Amino acid sequence: MKKINKIVLAYSGGLDTSVILRWLQEKYECEVICYTADLGQDIDRKKIIQNAKRLGVKKIIIEDLQEIFVKDYVFPMIRANALYEGFYLLGTSIARPLIAKRQIEIAKKYNAQAVSHGSTGKGNDQVRFELGYYYFGPNIKVIAPWRDWNLASRTDLIRYAKKNNIPVPQDKKGAPPFSVDDNLYHTSTEGKVLEDPKKAAPEFIFQRTVSPQKAPNKTSFITIGYKNGDPISLNNKKLSPSNILKKLNDIAGKNGIGRVDLVENRFIGIKSRGVYETPGGTILTFAHRAIESITLDKETMHKKDELMPRYAELIYNGYWFSKEREKLQKIIDRKRNKINGTIKIALYKGNLTLVSRVTRSKAYSMKKVSFEENKTFNKKNVENFIKKHSRMLRQ
Numbered sequence: 266m267k268k269i270n271k272i273v274l275a276y277s278g279g280l281d282t283s284v285i286l287r288w289l290q291e292k293y294e295c296e297v298i299c300y301t302a303d304l305g306q307d308i309d310r311k312k313i314i315q316n317a318k319r320l321g322v323k324k325i326i327i328e329d330l331q332e333i334f335v336k337d338y339v340f341p342m343i344r345a346n347a348l349y350e351g352f353y354l355l356g357t358s359i360a361r362p363l364i365a366k367r368q369i370e371i372a373k374k375y376n377a378q379a380v381s382h383g384s385t386g387k388g389n390d391q392v393r394f395e396l397g398y399y400y401f402g403p404n405i406k407v408i409a410p411w412r413d414w415n416l417a418s419r420t421d422l423i424r425y426a427k428k429n430n431i432p433v434p435q436d437k438k439g440a441p442p443f444s445v446d447d448n449l450y451h452t453s454t455e456g457k458v459l460e461d462p463k464k465a466a467p468e469f470i471f472q473r474t475v476s477p478q479k480a481p482n483k484t485s486f487i488t489i490g491y492k493n494g495d496p497i498s499l500n501n502k503k504l505s506p507s508n509i510l511k512k513l514n515d516i517a518g519k520n521g522i523g524r525v526d527l528v529e530n531r532f533i534g535i536k537s538r539g540v541y542e543t544p545g546g547t548i549l550t551f552a553h554r555a556i557e558s559i560t561l562d563k564e565t566m567h568k569k570d571e572l573m574p575r576y577a578e579l580i581y582n583g584y585w586f587s588k589e590r591e592k593l594q595k596i597i598d599r600k601r602n603k604i605n606g607t608i609k610i611a612l613y614k615g616n617l618t619l620v621s622r623v624t625r626s627k628a629y630s631m632k633k634v635s636f637e638e639n640k641t642f643n644k645k646n647v648e649n650f651i652k653k654h655s656r657m658l659r660q
Contacts, residue, residue, distance in 0.1 A: 278313030306448020356451025365397025477615030479520035494601030513545030
């Protein structure tokens with residue numbers, strides 16, 4: 266095999282990737298470039314740089330990709346109303362393709378022969394990262410430490426970290442941390458007590474939402490403006506995609522909105538339990554369906570509902586860059602130019618209530634739907650319509 270002289274590592278600066286960094290240095294005896302994609306997670310740039318430099322890294326790249334992430338990845342997914350298995354808003358799934366793409370671009374720029382990630386050997390993220398790697402770099406060497414090394418557990422990982430003077434963080438109870446992933450769209454928490462589905466999630470694990478019981482006793486109101494299927498304003502103020510999501514995260518989190526505790530079917534065949542917080546995304550998904558209801562025709566809406574489970578599964582499984590996902594996206598976006606207007610929502614103790622829908626679209630006709638007598642709808646035609654469908658019952 267061709268000698269590896271340089272590796273680009275997806276580096277968070279945390280425990281797992283710091284251990285991986287040291288292991289790569291020991292095993293391959295080559296330069297490791299640390300790459301951090303800022304997707305809106307709680308990021309400490311100074312700490313990331315310090316941790317990497319402490320381990321001898323010379324090249325550390327931290328990129329702010331928040332705007333690209335929301336505009337080109339999150340918003341297209343919301344236009345599809347994507348939910349995996351009825352609940353999961355795909356917050357981790359949608360982040361991996363962008364990171365993988367940038368890693369390959371950096372590897373090409375700096376003539377690196379390999380890329381690496383910190384995903385576990387039992388999870389979905391290893392698939393998502395590596396499908397992205399192979400899409401943009403078919404000949405790249407992929408190093409997946411959790412599949413290669415002899416560290417069999419997080420206990421082994423912590424032992425290795427202590428041996429190599431790598432700081433081991435603690436959770437709020439002073440114990441080793443949960444497995445946490447976060448970005449501007451969501452936070453996921455897995456592992457430890459959460460692995461037992463009969464046990465309730467402890468309140469201290471939640472990072473961006475208050476419990477509905479502790480949310481304000483007063484209703485909050487928000488108005489979201491839409492143009493061509495995407496939100497462009499919040500409370501009548503125009504904002505960039507990432508800033509809309511940031512504002513909604515703050516408002517929704519304070520109102521106890523966006524928590525999901527679920528057991529999901531992983532792509533590789535394992536059931537796993539996780540707790541997800543997607544405050545702003547929960548509002549945007551709710552609001553998008555509301556604006557569609559008053560601007561799109563029935564056939565288009567039903568076609569989107571038919572395609573959505575497959576679309577969501579493709580993202581979950583790491584197929585964001587696939588021809589199939591791109592084909593579905595074109596179908597989903599075919600009439601997005603008609604999705605314009607505003608949606609007003611009430612937020613109260615974890616609940617969302619639709620207050621009003623405003624649009625210039627003529628898809629909804631008050632004259633046709635009115636119980637008052639009018640000539641815009643011929644009710645005589647309904648009789649023939651029913652008879653036609655009664656004959657289809659026997660086919």
